[in-house]
Amino acid sequence: MNAIAAVNLKGYIGKGGDLMYNIKEDMAFFVRTTKGKTMVMGRRTLLSLPGGKGLKNRTNIVLSRTMTAEEGKERDVLIARDVNDLFELLRSLGIPEEEVFVIGGGEIYSLLLPYCKTLYITRVLSEEEGEVKFPVIPAEFALTQGEVNYCGDLAYRFDTYVRNR
Numbered sequence: 250m251n252a253i254a255a256v257n258l259k260g261y262i263g264k265g266g267d268l269m270y271n272i273k274e275d276m277a278f279f280v281r282t283t284k285g286k287t288m289v290m291g292r293r294t295l296l297s298l299p300g301g302k303g304l305k306n307r308t309n310i311v312l313s314r315t316m317t318a319e320e321g322k323e324r325d326v327l328i329a330r331d332v333n334d335l336f337e338l339l340r341s342l343g344i345p346e347e348e349v350f351v352i353g354g355g356e357i358y359s360l361l362l363p364y365c366k367t368l369y370i371t372r373v374l375s376e377e378e379g380e381v382k383f384p385v386i387p388a389e390f391a392l393t394q395g396e397v398n399y400c401g402d403l404a405y406r407f408d409t410y411v412r413n414r
Contacts, residue, residue, distance in 0.1 A: 250289075250346045250366065251365055252361070252365045253351070254352070254353065254358065254371070255268060256370050256373065256383040257375045257377060259376050260383050260385070263354060263355070263381035267297055268297075269379050270405075272373070274400065275371045275405065283304070283350050284307065287309075287310060287348055287350065288304055289350070289352065289357065290311055290351070290352045291353065291356060291357040293354055295324060295326060301324060303325040310339075311324075312330075312331070313330070332361070346364070346366075347366070366412045368390060368409070370408045370409070371405055372405060374405060
C-alpha cells in the first residue's frame, strides 16, 4: 500500500475542505502515479473531488461507516466500513496492495499509514497554517529528497519515503 499527498513544512494538507495548494506539476504527478490504480479515501475527500465522484480510470474505495451502498453507486465508489473490510474487499477484487494509493484525508492517512510501504510526498516549502494534517512519518521510512521546483513563488519537491524492512 502507498500514500500520496502534498504536505507543507508544518504537516498541513488541507484547508477549507480542499487541498492547501494547486500545483499543476503535482497534479500531473498524481495522475501519472495513480492512473489505473486503486484509490482509498474518506468520505470528505470523495466529496472534495470533481462532482463528488470517484476519479476516472481508477478503482475508488471510500472508507466510511456512514455512506450507503446506494450513495456509493451514485458516486462511482466501492465502500469499506473499516480496515478489515477494506483488506477483505481488496482480496476479493484481486487487487495487490502495491497497486493501492491512500489519498486522504488526515484520518484515513493516520489509519492506513502503518500498512503503507511507500509514501509519495510533494513537500511544499511553505509554513502556511491549515486545518488538516498528514500524520508524522515514522523513523522507519527512508527519505529520498527530490529537487526543488517552483510554481510561481511557491517552492516544492517530490520526496519519496520507503519503509525499511
